[in-house]
Amino acid sequence: MFPYRDENPTVLTPFVTVGVIAVNVVAWVVVQGAGSNPALARSVCELGLIPGELLGRVPLGSQIPVGPGLVCVLGGESTWFTVVTSMFMHGGWFHLIGNMWFLWIFGNNIEDAMGHGRFVVFYLVAGLVAAAAQVASGPSSAVPMVGASGAVSGVMGAYLILYPRVRIHTLIFLGFFVTTVALPAWLMLLYWAFLQFLGSILTVGGMGQGGVAFVAHVGGFVAGVALIKLFAKPEFVGRHRRPVVL
Numbered sequence: 001m002f003p004y005r006d007e008n009p010t011v012l013t014p015f016v017t018v019g020v021i022a023v024n025v026v027a028w029v030v031v032q033g034a035g036s037n038p039a040l041a042r043s044v045c046e047l048g049l050i051p052g053e054l055l056g057r058v059p060l061g062s063q064i065p066v067g068p069g070l071v072c073v074l075g076g077e078s079t080w081f082t083v084v085t086s087m088f089m090h091g092g093w094f095h096l097i098g099n100m101w102f103l104w105i106f107g108n109n110i111e112d113a114m115g116h117g118r119f120v121v122f123y124l125v126a127g128l129v130a131a132a133a134q135v136a137s138g139p140s141s142a143v144p145m146v147g148a149s150g151a152v153s154g155v156m157g158a159y160l161i162l163y164p165r166v167r168i169h170t171l172i173f174l175g176f177f178v179t180t181v182a183l184p185a186w187l188m189l190l191y192w193a194f195l196q197f198l199g200s201i202l203t204v205g206g207m208g209q210g211g212v213a214f215v216a217h218v219g220g221f222v223a224g225v226a227l228i229k230l231f232a233k234p235e236f237v238g239r240h241r242r243p244v245v246l
Contacts, residue, residue: 001188002171003105004180008163011239014108016119021100024148027088028096035093045072048144049086051135054079058142072144087127089146099148105168106159107152113162113232122231126154126223133219137200145213150220153196157224160189162237193221 031047033039045064050072052058064072090096111119130150164186172179199214 001183001191002173003102003168003188004171005169006105006109006163006185007167007169007182008109010108010112011236012112012115014111016116016123017103017107017111020107020123020148021103024088024090024096024100028090032089040091041072043089044091044144044146047082047085047089048146049082049131049135050079050144051139051141053142054082054135055139057140064142064144083128083131084124086131086144086146087124087148087151090148091146095147099152103148103152103155106155109163110155110158110228113158113228113237115233115236118231118233122158122227123151123155125227126157126220127151129223130154130213130216130220134213134216137215145216147213150213150216153217153220154224154227156189156192157221157226158228158232159185159224160193161225161228162232193218196221 028034031039032043050058050064090099107119107123110122114122127148127150130153131145134145134150164184166185167182168185168188169180169182170188172181196214196217199212200218202214
């Protein structure tokens with residue numbers, strides 16, 4: 001399932017959501033060379049989160065393959081900042097576009113529910129919790145973790161709590177056949193969360209198939225569910241929520 005719009009109008013202009021998307025795109029083009037090597041490999045090595053390096057569990061000088069003929073050589077220097085920088089790095093065009101698309105669909109409403117400043121803090125905290133979950137699941141892992149999906153998962157978890165009955169218009173792929181359907185947010189988001197949970201069970205201790213950090217997704221989603229009531233302002237939520245008939 002791939003969401004393409006929701007029936008949830010906003011009141012505030014989503015400056016932060018647009019700003020986060022812009023920062024990710026600029027980082028992709030300027031820092032990561034729009035996916036070209038060696039810029040991409042260097043960014044993943046130096047700005048991606050490597051659990052084993054962060055916790056000092058990977059031997060100095062270890063070489064980690066990150067592409068054809070390209071490796072990360074772990075030097076052992078302080079890498080605490082990668083917990084944040086990894087949220088703004090991506091591994092490919094589809095990775096970037098997918099994360100930014102989901103952020104746009106769900107992020108503008110969550111920003112609208114808490115205001116700009118609170119949304120900045122919420123987004124970063126969700127990303128940090130997601131990173132912590134991934135590190136805890138594989139503290140000796142030498143696989144670099146990059147992507148905004150942990151923080152975006154937090155936004156999706158928040159959306160589930162605030163707007164469970166809002167319709168999400170979604171593309172459904174059935175082999176070569178594609179159709180659209182309007183689903184309540186709770187169904188679409190819980191289905192997505194179940195897939196991430198299933199993937200996390202199968203891949204604890206490392207990345208999943210295709211390098212997917214399922215545990216980070218689950219951690220971010222749970223953080224969003226747990227924290228949204230602390231960040232959301234009831235008067236902001238109530239002013240644009242509309243009755244939905246299903």
